[in-house]
Amino acid sequence: MYTGITRGAFPVANVSRQPDLLTYDVELPEALLEGxxxxxxxxxxxxxxxxxxxxxxxxxxxxxxxxxQLTTLGDLAPGQKVAVERSSRVGDEVGGHDVAGHVSGTGRISSRKVDGHVWDLEITVPARWMRYISTKGFIAVDGSSLTVGERDASGSFWIHLIPETLRLTNLGEKNEGDRxxxxxxARTVAIVDTVERVLAERDA
Incomplete structure (x- = not known):
């Protein structure tokens, strides 16, 4: 389990591909290697x-x-930076929200706007996911716990990135079209699915 507060973005050093397996190395600083x-x-x-x-x-x-198949890891290349977080421990501060590391799938950056120190990214996702995505709700993007800004029910939402988020993630290196x-x-998914099931059973 993770908190969604990544500890930085660090370079991929080596990538080895086989038909059903990708092996890769990430170069980590001493602070993240401890233990x-x-x-x-x-x-x-x-x-x-x-x-x-x-x-x-x-x-x-x-x-x-x-x-x-479900993630962007198949796109990794040497020199590319990835966002890294060690697993949380009992007693750790949860600065973001509970993140399992079980990715739902991928979205695609459809728009990027920079206004001074703030970066705005619009991310397009499957329309069926939008019932789980609400304004001011939690979502994890490349492992970072973020707050949803505006949303379009047809299949997109905005996130707004402050300088500290840009410093500790690789989101500032993303371009339009990137996955x-x-x-x-998970809590939102469970609540929405339960309510929909109960209503469907009641109306059956």
């Missing part, structure tokens, strides 16, 4: 990944076919 062991869970661009090896500052991960990982808020 990290093989088998630990780390959020990489919002995707829960298992550490398979540690060699110096390089941490290795594997992504299998299902992960590659991002989206994790819908």
């Amino acid at each position: 990290l062991v093989s088998g630990a869970s780390v959020s990489i661009d919002g995707v829960c990944q298992t550490v398979v090896a540690i060699e110096g500052s390089l941490v290795r991960f594997d992504a299998i076919a299902e992960t590659l 991002v990982n989206i994790e819908l808020d």
Whole structure:
């Protein structure tokens, strides 16, 4: 489990591709390496990944076919920066919201606006997701806990990024047309699905 407060964006060092497996290394600073062991869970661009090896500052991960199909990890290339968060521990401050690292799928940046220090991104997603996305609600974009700004029920929403968010994530490097990982808020999904089911059963 994660809090959606990423600790920075760090470079991918190596990428090895096989038909059903992608292996890649991420170079992490000493602060994020402390206590990290093989088998630990780390959020990489919002995707829960298992550490398979540690060699110096390089941490290795594997992504299998299902992960590659549902997320952007299949697009990774050496030198590209990914947003990283270590798994949360009991007693840690939850500065964002509960994020599982189980990505719902991907969205695409359809518009980017920069107004002084604030960056605005419009993200297009499948229209069926919009019943789970509400103005001022939580959403995780590449693992970052963000507040939904404006929304269009036809299939898009805006997020507004302050300088600190841009500093600690890779969202400032995204361009129009780029894909991002989206994790819908699990509590919202559960509530909406339950209400819809109860209403459907009542009207049946």
